[in-house]
Amino acid sequence: MAQRKMIVFPTKNELSQAMAEYTANLSAKFIKEKGLFTVVLSGGDLIDWLCKLVQPPYIDSIEWSKWHVFWVDERVCAWEDPDSNYKLAMEGFLSKVPIPDKNIYAIDKHWAADGNAEHCAALYEECLKNLVKEKIIPISKKTGYPEFDLQLLGMGPDGHMASLFPNHPQINEKQKWVTHITDSPKPPPKRITFTLPVINSSLYNLMAICDKAPAKSVAEIMKRNNLSLPSAHLSAQVENVWYLDQAAASEL
Numbered sequence: 001m002a003q004r005k006m007i008v009f010p011t012k013n014e015l016s017q018a019m020a021e022y023t024a025n026l027s028a029k030f031i032k033e034k035g036l037f038t039v040v041l042s043g044g045d046l047i048d049w050l051c052k053l054v055q056p057p058y059i060d061s062i063e064w065s066k067w068h069v070f071w072v073d074e075r076v077c078a079w080e081d082p083d084s085n086y087k088l089a090m091e092g093f094l095s096k097v098p099i100p101d102k103n104i105y106a107i108d109k110h111w112a113a114d115g116n117a118e119h120c121a122a123l124y125e126e127c128l129k130n131l132v133k134e135k136i137i138p139i140s141k142k143t144g145y146p147e148f149d150l151q152l153l154g155m156g157p158d159g160h161m162a163s164l165f166p167n168h169p170q171i172n173e174k175q176k177w178v179t180h181i182t183d184s185p186k187p188p189p190k191r192i193t194f195t196l197p198v199i200n201s202s203l204y205n206l207m208a209i210c211d212k213a214p215a216k217s218v219a220e221i222m223k224r225n226n227l228s229l230p231s232a233h234l235s236a237q238v239e240n241v242w243y244l245d246q247a248a249a250s251e252l
């Protein structure tokens with residue numbers, strides 16, 4: 001498993017630039033190697049930091065038609081709800097680039113609007129299993145779990161990643177690929193999330209963290225590897241890279 005690498009950027013703007021370059025380079029590499037690129041998004045501020053991807057040169061150079069887009073976690077609510085990670089990514093990023101609709105794998109529209117977290121998680125796992133059959137997603141020979149090319153992650157001030165929260169049992173799930181939570185400490189309470197083995201089976205994981213609020217958790221992870229914080233468990237098959245701005249790195 002890959003060692004954690006950390007890069008601190010002077011500003012959010014530089015972090016955002018570097019994240020776009022990292023993503024564009026991996027997109028080119030995987031599309032050349034296998035004709036497609038699987039990208040997993042999270043919610044939160046990350047979508048804002050992806051703004052550089054929808055600007056030149058990336059907007060024109062990336063082969064968007066070869067992208068397949070997933071969510072590492074999603075809030076169980078209607079697609080139109082302001083809480084929806086799908087809505088956030090659509091408005092801030094995906095609607096601005098020509099990724100075919102069929103390659104955007106959102107939470108089930110009906111069951112999400114209905115608020116059924118358990119069923120939404122089962123359906124998302126079924127969707128991933130179908131894509132394994134269609135050879136869009138391979139199963140890693142090393143991990144035995146689905147292998148995405150790149151995941152773009154964020155961390156909350158409490159050290160959570162995806163919807164794996166401290167002192168909640170979801171972090172221990174090893175059978176399922178996608179699980180659910182109905183008492184998330186960060187609102188809204190109902191969410192679905194990839195499980196830890198699936199998150200860590202990704203080839204490349206980029207964790208982007210900005211601002212002062214998560215700085216203490218960043219220090220707990222970097223200095224003490226405090227495993228009570230779910231983000232401390234992040235790994236990857238090839239690269240586990242953490243991009244921080246100065247404020248997020250201020251307690252190091």
Ligand SMILES: O=C(O)[C@H](O)[C@@H](O)[C@H](O)[C@H](O)COP(=O)(O)O
Pocket residue numbers: 042043044045046073074075085153154155156157160161162163186
């Ligand atoms: O649905 C969510 O809440 C997100 O996917 C979540 O996992 C996010 O990545 C972190 O909470 C960081 O969020 P912020 O960038 O908003 O702090």
